[in-house]
Amino acid sequence: GNSIEGNSTFGNVANAIEEQDALDWVKNDKRRMLHVVYRVDYGVDKYDIGDGFGHFGIAAEDVAKTINLIKAKGGKVTREPGPVKGGNTIIAFIEDPDGYKFEILERRLTSEPLCQVMLRVGDLDRSINFYKKAFGMDLLRKKDNPDYKYATAIMGYGPEDENAVLELTYNYGVTDYDKGNGYAQVAIGTNDVYKTAEAIKLYGGEIVREPGPLPGINTKITVCLDPDGWKWVFVDNVDFLKELE
Ligand code: GSH
The missing domain is CATH 3.10.180.10 (2,3-Dihydroxybiphenyl 1,2-Dioxygenase, domain 1)
Structure with missing residues (x-):
């Protein structure tokens, strides 16, 4: 089931067996890159890329x-x-x-x-x-x-x-970049946004939006940052297909 109650799906981080479970789950999840979002908003005529x-x-x-x-x-x-x-x-x-x-x-x-x-x-x-x-x-x-x-x-x-x-x-030698405000995120499909978020936390990613349904459309998502701060959104596969109907 889902870890809506806040319990870790994969148990204690220090437990190597649980960690292997997380790796295996992530590996077997049905994932693909869905789309990339960059900003082109009404009324905004310039972005810092x-x-x-x-x-x-x-x-x-x-x-x-x-x-x-x-x-x-x-x-x-x-x-x-x-x-x-x-x-x-x-x-x-x-x-x-x-x-x-x-x-x-x-x-x-x-x-x-x-x-x-x-x-x-x-x-x-x-x-x-x-x-x-x-x-x-x-x-x-x-x-x-x-x-x-x-x-x-x-x-x-x-x-x-x-x-x-x-x-x-x-x-070579460049460790920091200016990310500007143009890039929004890349989306990836997943079968379980809750387990996805647990696995990301386990491996040092930062969850900036806890897993759960979006108000209004109910599509389940979770949003995270990679070690450089690049944003990614995971979208529930079934919910995403419903959005396309
Ligand atoms: N300093 C480059 C950057 O940050 O964009 C390194 C990456 C790079 O040079 N990539 C190749 C490229 O843009 C493509 S894989 N080559 C320029 C060219 O061949 O004119």
Whole structure:
């Protein structure tokens, strides 16, 4: 059952067996990234995007062609198509009218064109550990780029060609970022927001909204911050499907 009474679903934090239970539960929960929210509100004409939020990744079969179309429609291209520095993937960067960056990545047609969310973090191993244990994500790949003084980790719920993933970027020596006020949150579906919140607390995440139904629509959610303060919302899978009806 749910831990509505405030008892820990997974028992005493100090108990290694209970901790293993939490890990197993998180690992077997039915999770996927649902959507990303960034702010574009009525009456607000400027956001501070800060320097911590990276970009949204969009998969395209032909980046050059996509960029030409974007230019033809008056879009702002900030990095022309070409191989990524230190690699082979053809990429380009564009900015939407509010200054949010999008990386266009060349790859085979995928079921999820919105393929990544890039966030900058101050300690890559701390973040990898958190997203593995508290969120149950897999570390899909990790790459150090000493020539350009950064390292990245790609994490998610399943293979990159089928799922939107989280790209964590660590810039050598940078431990703090200004998160601005533009980024809101990324949403993840879960079968149990109560157990989700317990597991997050167990692994050092901060719960900023205790699990429970939202007034009015009754969708159960819980909201947390990762070790760098990036906000994530977990949404009950069944409630979320009802919202879409
Ligand atoms: N200092 C960079 C940042 O914080 O954005 C490190 C991350 C980075 O450089 N990422 C690659 C990139 O943007 C993409 S994985 N490359 C720029 C280019 O190839 O022009």
